[in-house]
Amino acid sequence: MSVLGCSTITRNTTLTANRTNGIIIGADGITLDCDGHTITGSGAGSGNGIKLVSRTGVTIRNCTVTNFDDGIQINQSDNNTFENNLTHHNIEEGFDIEDANTNNFIQNTSEENGRDGFDIGITTGTCNNNTFTENVANQNSGNGIELDFCNNNILTGNTANNNSQNGFSLDESEGNTFEGNIANNNTDRGFQIANDSDNNIFRNNNANGNTTTDARQSNDSNSTFCGNTFGTTDNIPAGFDDPC
Numbered sequence: 353m354s355v356l357g358c359s360t361i362t363r364n365t366t367l368t369a370n371r372t373n374g375i376i377i378g379a380d381g382i383t384l385d386c387d388g389h390t391i392t393g394s395g396a397g398s399g400n401g402i403k404l405v406s407r408t409g410v411t412i413r414n415c416t417v418t419n420f421d422d423g424i425q426i427n428q429s430d431n432n433t434f435e436n437n438l439t440h441h442n443i444e445e446g447f448d449i450e451d452a453n454t455n456n457f458i459q460n461t462s463e464e465n466g467r468d469g470f471d472i473g474i475t476t477g478t479c480n481n482n483t484f485t486e487n488v489a490n491q492n493s494g495n496g497i498e499l500d501f502c503n504n505n506i507l508t509g510n511t512a513n514n515n516s517q518n519g520f521s522l523d524e525s526e527g528n529t530f531e532g533n534i535a536n537n538n539t540d541r542g543f544q545i546a547n548d549s550d551n552n553i554f555r556n557n558n559a560n561g562n563t564t565t566d567a568r569q570s571n572d573s574n575s576t577f578c579g580n581t582f583g584t585t586d587n588i589p590a591g592f593d594d595p596c
Contacts, residue, residue: 367415374420377404377412386415386437393420396443400425404432412437422448423465428477430454440464446492451477461488468492469512473500473525480504490514495521495544496535503527513537518544519559522573528552535559535566542582545569555579555596567592 362379367389374391375384384402391401401417404410407429416438417423423439425448426432435458439446446462449455449472462469469489473479479502486509489496496512498521499505505525511534512519519535521544522528530553535542542559545552545568552575559566560583568586569575577592585592 374399374401374403377402377407377410380407381409383411383413384415385411385413388414388416390416390418391420392418393442395419396421400448401439401442403427404429407432411435416440418442422446423462424448426450426452426455428452432456433458434460436460438462439469442466445469445471446489447471449479449482450474452479452482454481455483457482457484457487459486461490463488463490463492465492465494467494468496468498469494469515470497471495471500472498472505473502477501478503482506484508484510486510488512489519492516495519496538497521499523499525499528501525505529506531508532510534512542515539518542519562520544521546522549522552523547525549526551529555530557531555533557535562537561538563540564541566541568543567545573545575547572549573549575551575554592557581559583 360376360378367386401420402424410432413435423442423446430453433456439462446465447470469492484507489512496515496519502525504527519538519542542562556579558581565584567582578596
C-alpha cells in the first residue's frame with residue numbers, strides 16, 4: 353500500500369516516497385515500513401510524526417522522522433517493535449514513550465532533538481518490561497535516554513553521548529538492567545540514578561568524559577554495580593568495576 357495523503361493506516365504499509373504529514377497507526381498487528389523514506393513536519397505545532405495509541409503487535413521500521421513536536425509517540429501501547437528508525441531535529445522528544453509495556457526498541461537512532469532522545473515513562477502510567485537494544489541517543493538538548501517511573505526494563509548495548517544533560521537518567525525507577533551501554537561526553541552526567549531508584553543492575557557499562565561526573569547515585573537510591581568503567585563517580589559503591 354502506498355501512502356501519500358492520508359494520515360491513518362489500518363493495514364501493512366510500505367512508503368514509496370517521502371511525505372510531509374504524520375502517520376497515525378489505526379489498527380493492531382500491522383507493519384509500517386518506511387523503506388528509508390522521510391516523514392517531515394512543519395515545526396512547532398505539527399504534532400507527531402508517527403503516533404500509536406492503544407495499539408499492540410505493530411512493527412515500525414526504516415523510518416526517518418524530523419521537524420515534528422515529537423518524532424514517534426507511543427501511548428498505552430504494548431507488545432510492539434520499533435527497529436532501525438531515525439528521529440532527529442524534532443522540537444521536543446525523539447521518542448515519547450508513555451504508559452507502554454513489553455515493547456522492543458532495536459537499533460534506532462534519536463539525535464539532535466529539542467529535549468530527550470528517548471523519554472520513557474510518566475507519573476500516571478507505567479513503562480515496564482520493555483527492551484532497548486543497540487539504540488543511539490546522541491546530541492539531544494535534554495537527556496539521551498530518560499526513564500521516569502519505569503520498572504524491569506532491559507537496556508543493552510545502547511549509546512548516549514554528547515547530550516546537553518545526562519546520557520542515561522533514572523527517576524523513581526526500579527529493577528531495570530543496564531548492560532554494555534556507553535555514555536560519554538555528556539554535559540551533566542553519564543549515568544544519573546535518582547529519587548528512590550532501587551534494585552537496578554549496572555553491568556559492564558562505560559562512562560567517561562562527562563562534565564559533572566560519569567556516574568552518580570542519589571542517597572535515597574540503591575542499585576547494584578559490577579564490571580563498569582566509570583572515570584568519576586558520586587555515591588557509587590566501591591567495587592563498581594569489579595568483575596561480574
